[in-house]
Amino acid sequence: MYRTSPKKSDFISLRECIDQLFEIIQKYELTHNLVIGGDFNEDISKINNSRRALKLKKLIDECNMKVDFKGPTFINVKGEEISEIYYFIYKTKVIHKTSRLTDVASNVSDHHPIKITLPCKFLKKKDILESNVQSRIRWDKVDINKYINIITQETPMLKRKLQNQQNSVTTTIEQTMEMLSNTAKKCSAQKTYGKNKLKLKLWNPEIKHTLHQNKIAYKNWKNADRPNDPEHPLVIDKKETRKLFRTELRKEENKRKHIERDRIITANTQNKRLWHNHFKTLAEPIQNSTYDSKHQKLCDVDYQAIKYLCNQASPRIVTKSELLEAIKSINTGKSEDIFGLSIEHILNAGDDFTDFLLYLVNIIIHDKLIPEIIKLGLLSPIFKNKGSKNDSKNYRGIVVLPILCKIIEYIARIDFRPI
Template sequence: MSPQQSELRILSFNCKNVKTIAPFIENMRNQVDIILLQEHWLFDHELNLLDELNSHFCGKGKSINSGKNTCDLLIKSVRGYGGVAILWDRSIDQYVKSIIDGNNRIQCIELALKNPILLVSAYLPTKAENDKFEEFSECIDQLFEITQKYELTHNLVIGGDFIEEISKINNSRRALKLKKLIDECNMKVDFKGPTFINVKGEEISEIDYFIYKTEVTHKTSRLTDVASNVSDHHPIKITLPCKFLKKEDILESNVQPRIRWDKVDINKYSNIIAQETPMLKEKLQNQQNSITTTIEQTMEMLSNTAKKCSAQKTYGKNKLKLKLWNPEIKHTLHQNKIAYKNWKNADRPNDPEHPLKETEL
């Protein structure tokens, strides 16, 4: 992919073990720029493999044991399961920023475009064990929070395996919860046909979707004829127009302004912190977040709140720039440089009556 490219091609794919999809990635290398993966089956200590799948892609992911005790999980399971990730073409790495929002079933990245995009790869819980509604509901609630947080500043695209069919009449509480997210966040979803294949090779349900909120035109498709696909899911694809920021604009956007604490509205700052803290405490007490994730989210909250409550100074942006340069000054400076060069080439004579010391400018 080139930063001059006018289209962004995004794939969502439940790969059912990332260790088996190297041929698939190579096959799709020239057809997609970003891949949202579900069920990579890696443990947390194996996530470095995401950067080794293909020399043209790098990535970021979360595993089923991210933020948990790996030893306990290894005792219960002979292999990894679940997990989400996002891979992107290395040529656009400077435009990609990993976002910490979401649990270990949600991976987010931000794209630094003229109209920034927040991309989310989501893998919701299966229907086993009494349909896991509470865990499913928690994931939907987190997607709602992410949408509310970024909808005013970003185009939003959530791709993934939602383990629930909403393309047909389905009044299960899981389907209704997912539909409520789409309706309340004023998002859209395109239906393209069955994406899940049973053991008999029959396409039986559509459970993989792109749910999006974007002002730009797009097109979606279902890829059914990829020979290297060994998963029981069809990949789905969305294409968006894009315009990358210039390198200097990215550097400027990454500069973090220094907080002027003497200018911070302390009362406003305290009120916002008091409103946000209980939610973080609740997630930590209910073990919805690891300690590391909670600390990262707390630091981000404190930083963002301080920026909102401080009066940042604009350094001279509106100052009048006087144009003092004129042709006479330019000519005099030029003559001065010539005189200095001649004096230097003559071994810098100190005699005040020397011709070079008397040169008139």
């Protein structure tokens, strides 16, 4: 807080300080509970018409703030409490408790300190090392019966909302995929922490040596019936070896931070952009002057003819046996899709969910429109084992499509086979 002597020449400094406080209050009063405290070197607890006091009172009045006066805080050379120059200024809505500390044995100054108590709520800091990568579901650890029961209970509501047109097909797909993913996580065995011995993430010969010395010192201290005397040689040895061990850990951690920082600074920042442009080019059609335009026109004619015939034909009805054949045709143990699902989520969902899935697939085929949400995929770049690994053109993209898309694709191929 601002602190200055009550000289006339310092009024300009006080005015500038109060103007800065006014700007801070105006900026943050709607989002924060403000408290200003310190040595104001001006007593406003009694009638005081000095320029300094009037300027300070004006700030308090304009900002709708309040002051609690707890008594004199300054003691003169005669030992007399003569003025109150320490106080807190705060918004009236703040729940507070202020007090003047007159019995602090360690206080040797000519001022009484003041204290304010405020209610605070601290949120647990999120672990910055937390990974966004979700672990795969281990189906040998999942309670299948519980999984089937939960899916069976929630499926009728999804079907009812789809039948009553309360939800669109896209919304129903989103809710279905989310239900399968969350239920599998809920029914899988939770990984236990704390039972296994934690492993050090940092390691080098120096850390190994200091840790060994610390264990020896701890063992000696333990064998000596754990003495508590701070001057005992074993206690001192245990503390010193522990201190050296932690010092080596911090050294190695700082060393790795510097290496990582240098790597980031010296890295080619264009690589990510080249990578993005490469796969964007593969996904978008481009005009090629060397392409056979006659052949392209014939392809367009065939496309329009096939599209016309499909629009004229009545939608086919997928049978349950065809759906089960499509589900069983997809290999198990594969990577999960963008919804966090694998074919195991559907294989283990039970007969009631299979009936609901059959109804959903027939709705999609009847509408003759594949929802965009099941066309989304996870792109994984795979190196072609030739050329430089730093060149994005030497990678090919492998896309993991949603499970529902794979099922519909297999059903569509059933009609393609006789052609």
